[in-house]
Amino acid sequence: xxxxAKIFFxxxxxxxxxLGGLPLSLEELFEQAYQEGARIHNNSWGSATxxxxxxxxxxxxxxxxxRRDMLVIISAGNEGRSDNARNVDRGYVDWLSIGSPASCKNxxxxxxxxxxxxxxxxxxxxxxxxxxxxxxxxxxxxxxSGNPECxxxxxxxxxCDDYRIKxxxxxxxxxxxxxxxxxxxxxxxxxxxxxxxxxxxxGGTSMSAPIVAGCAALVRQYxxxxxxxxxxxxxxxxxxxxxxxxxxxxxxxxxxxTAPNYHQGFGCxxxxxxxxxxxxxxxxxxxxxxxxxxxxxxxxxxQRFRFTFKTNGGKWLRICLAWTDPPARALQNNLxxxxxxxxxxxxxxxxxxxxxxxNIPDPTNNVEVVRLQNxxxxxxxxxxxxxxxxxxxxxxxxxxxxxxxxxxxxxPIPG
Numbered sequence: 398x399x400x401x402a403k404i405f406f407x408x409x410x411x412x413x414x415x416l417g418g419l420p421l422s423l424e425e426l427f428e429q430a431y432q433e434g435a436r437i438h439n440n441s442w443g444s445a446t447x448x449x450x451x452x453x454x455x456x457x458x459x460x461x462x463x464r465r466d467m468l469v470i471i472s473a474g475n476e477g478r479s480d481n482a483r484n485v486d487r488g489y490v491d492w493l494s495i496g497s498p499a500s501c502k503n504x505x506x507x508x509x510x511x512x513x514x515x516x517x518x519x520x521x522x523x524x525x526x527x528x529x530x531x532x533x534x535x536x537x538x539x540x541x542s543g544n545p546e547c548x549x550x551x552x553x554x555x556x557c558d559d560y561r562i563k564x565x566x567x568x569x570x571x572x573x574x575x576x577x578x579x580x581x582x583x584x585x586x587x588x589x590x591x592x593x594x595x596x597x598x599x600g601g602t603s604m605s606a607p608i609v610a611g612c613a614a615l616v617r618q619y620x621x622x623x624x625x626x627x628x629x630x631x632x633x634x635x636x637x638x639x640x641x642x643x644x645x646x647x648x649x650x651x652x653x654x655t656a657p658n659y660h661q662g663f664g665c666x667x668x669x670x671x672x673x674x675x676x677x678x679x680x681x682x683x684x685x686x687x688x689x690x691x692x693x694x695x696x697x698x699x700q701r702f703r704f705t706f707k708t709n710g711g712k713w714l715r716i717c718l719a720w721t722d723p724p725a726r727a728l729q730n731n732l733x734x735x736x737x738x739x740x741x742x743x744x745x746x747x748x749x750x751x752x753x754x755x756n757i758p759d760p761t762n763n764v765e766v767v768r769l770q771n772x773x774x775x776x777x778x779x780x781x782x783x784x785x786x787x788x789x790x791x792x793x794x795x796x797x798x799x800x801x802x803x804x805x806x807x808x809p810i811p812g
Contacts, residue, residue, distance in 0.1 A: 398611020399618070405433045409442055416442060423456040423498065424463075431464055436617065437633075439610035440471045440504075441603035443496035447476075448557045450726040454501035458724035461503035461630055465688055465721050465792070468617075468630040470610045471499040472602035473508040473564040474553035478530040479537070488533040489651050492659050494553040495563045502722045502763050505613070505634050506563050509549035509570025509605040510644060510665050514542045518572035518588035518598030524550045536648060541600070542571040547646030548660055552602055555659040559727040560761050562751065564662040565634070566641050568612075570605035572598045609666055613637060619672045629688040631719045632794035636684070638663045638764055639717035639796045640671025655750040656768065663766060670715070670798070679711055683807035685795040693809075695732065695791040701782040703810040704795070705739075710774035711800025715766070718747060718781055720793040722763045730791045733758040734765040735780040738773055745769070758784055772799065778810070 407430060411417025420426050430438055444453070457469055474496030482491040499506045514520045518541075519527050525537030528551060536550050549571050555563035574590050577597040583589055586597035616636050620628040628636075641664030644650070649661050657663045669676045683706060687693035693702055708714055716736055723729040734747030735758075746758055747765025759765055781793060797807055 398608055399614035402611070402614045403434070405430050405435045423453060424460050427460045427464070427467065427469065431467055436467050437610055437613045438467060438469045439607050440469065440498075441606050443472055443474050443499050445474060445476045446497040446500070448493045448495040448500055448555065448563070449497065450500050450558060451497040453498040455724050455726070457498045457501040458503045458722070461721055462724055465629050465631070466627065468613055468633045469504040470606050470613065471501070471504045471506050472496070472606040473499050473506050475551045475601045476553045477551045479533055479550070480530045485652055488535050488537065490536060490548070490550055490554060490648060490660070492554045492556065493558070495555050495557055496553055499553070500557045500563060502561065502728070503630070505609065505637065506565045507602060507606040507609045508564035508567040508662065509552040509600075509602045510567045510649070510661070511544050511547050511549055512542045512569040512571045512573060513545045514572040517591065518542070519600065520572045539648070544646060545569065546644050546649065548644070548648045549600070550648070555662070560753065562657045562659070562662055562762050562764070565764065566609065566638055566663050566666055567644075567661050568605035568608040568666045570602055571600045573600060573604040575599040575604060609637065612666055612668055612671070615668070616672055626686065629686050629721070629792070629794055631688070631721050631792070632684060632686040632796070634764070635717040635719035635794045635796045636671060637666065638719070638766065639715050639798055640667050641665055642667035642670060653752050656766070657748065657751055659752065663764070679800040680798060681801040681803065683797045683801060685807065687792040687794070691790075693792070695730070695783040695786055695793075696789045698783055698786045700786070701780055704779045704807050705776055705805070705810060706779070706797060706807045707776050707802035707805035708772055708774055709800045709802055710772060712771060714769040714772040714799035715797070716779060717796045718765045718793060720763050720791060723788045728761055728763060729787045730783065731760055731785040732763075732791070732793060733782050733784045734767060735782065736767045737778045738775060739778055740775045741773060760784070776805070
């Protein structure tokens with residue numbers, strides 16, 4: 398994904414191939430990489446803890462709150478199942494299977510979609526034959542790969558036990574051509590890669606997370622080189638989520654068809670909508686990243702910051718707010734996103750289409766989005782407000798993308 402990126406490699410495995418190499422505190426793991434210059438940390442590991450917020454989850458939140466310029470990316474887990482479902486119909490993948498530390502707030506948690514691969518590995522096998530927990534139709538009759546609009550059945554689903562949206566986003570995670578150690582037997586993989594024994598087919602959210610890590614490296618490069626800005630973790634997270642595309646496959650929208658939901662989060666990683674590129678010639682991106690600007694930190698409940706911009710209309714407009722929340726189970730500092738089209742006075746709330754919205758500002762998530770298809774042209778106002786603040790000094794990141802008018806970029810409203 399990012400062919401010139403430098404890699405600092407850490408092994409967690411013990412002699413039995415398990416996670417005995419983990420330190421007592423995850424801060425030790427992350428800090429070692431941070432001191433070596435890493436600012437994106439991929440974690441293709443975790444424990445099956447049924448969406449609970451565990452001590453490992455809090456350790457991730459503590460570290461990111463300390464090192465707010467390091468984006469931690471974590472696999473959601475491979476615990477999705479359709480047998481003995483409690484929250485969905487038989488033959489559909491159940492909720493509440495996010496692993497830990499993926500259930501934390503301040504990481505970017507990544508689930509798995511199906512790749513488009515139609516040969517090799519398990520691509521022509523159905524889920525019922527590949528995994529015992531998917532015997533019942535319709536999921537049991539679906540092919541493991543080949544339909545990139547659908548989810549990988551094994552991908553862990555949200556919400557977290559405090560109703561937060563997880564995963565944050567998804568990426569292809571079935572029949573991925575992955576590197577193979579010369580010492581690793583082929584039985585450890587989904588199948589051999591034709592003509593090159595240094596690769597093999599593999600699957601899982603352990604495959605989808607590093608795809609997103611590579612995309613994050615490209616976004617970080619964009620901010621450093623094109624915008625002369627060193628991004629916070631919250632800005633990278635907001636940018637990647639802002640660019641996702643909404644999958645339309647039946648299992649990706651099962652029981653809830655609008656973004657976000659508990660299967661695909663805010664959608665599938667999609668770089669053409671993430672940063673400016675030739676495939677989207679009219680796309681512009683504006684951002685606010687207040688990590689190093691103490692004058693734009695929240696210090697009291699009710700405080701707000703407002704911004705205006707203009708758009709020419711275009712086929713879409715996307716706005717995403719993200720912040721690094723103080724560590725603890727559930728949201729501590731509740732910020733909310735409000736968007737208004739000034740000529741018409743039409744308004745939108747961040748995450749207004751989330752499950753169990755109650756038609757109120759989102760009190761649960763530290764990521765909020767507004768997405769408009771075929772937006773009306775003209776001036777818009779964006780407001781970020783501290784609805785409830787338990788700890789002072791809260792910074793935030795805000796990203797706006799679409800056919801923006803370059804003569805009226807994103808600017809703060811005084812007062």
